[in-house]
Amino acid sequence: MSQENVEVIKEALAAWNRGDMDAVMSAMSHDVILDPLAILDPLAGGSEGEIAGLEAVVAHEHRGASPTRRRR
Numbered sequence: 001m002s003q004e005n006v007e008v009i010k011e012a013l014a015a016w017n018r019g020d021m022d023a024v025m026s027a028m029s030h031d032v033i034l035d036p037l038a039i040l041d042p043l044a045g046g047s048e049g050e051i052a053g054l055e056a057v058v059a060h061e062h063r064g065a066s067p068t069r070r071r072r
Contacts, residue, residue, distance in 0.1 A: 021061055030054045 008027050015023035034051040051060050 025054070025058055025061065028054055028057065032057055034060070036060075 012024050012027040015021075015027070030053065032052075032054050034057045035049060036051070037049045051057050
């Protein structure tokens with residue numbers, strides 16, 4: 001992995017930790033695939049619950065349905 005990619009991941013993780021999901025999503029590729037089940041339980045993931053594409057992930061996140069959304 002290039003140092004540039006390492007920095008992108010570090011910045012995305014820092015944004016995740018401070019609850020800045022817009023910054024996290026800005027680091028994602030347009031062809032991202034989100035598997036919400038894998039976030040909650042890596043052994044439970046699978047193609048059935050996958051959300052494909054940045055627009056779909058953004059829409060999912062903005063609906064507040066994402067398990068990635070920090071609860072306050």
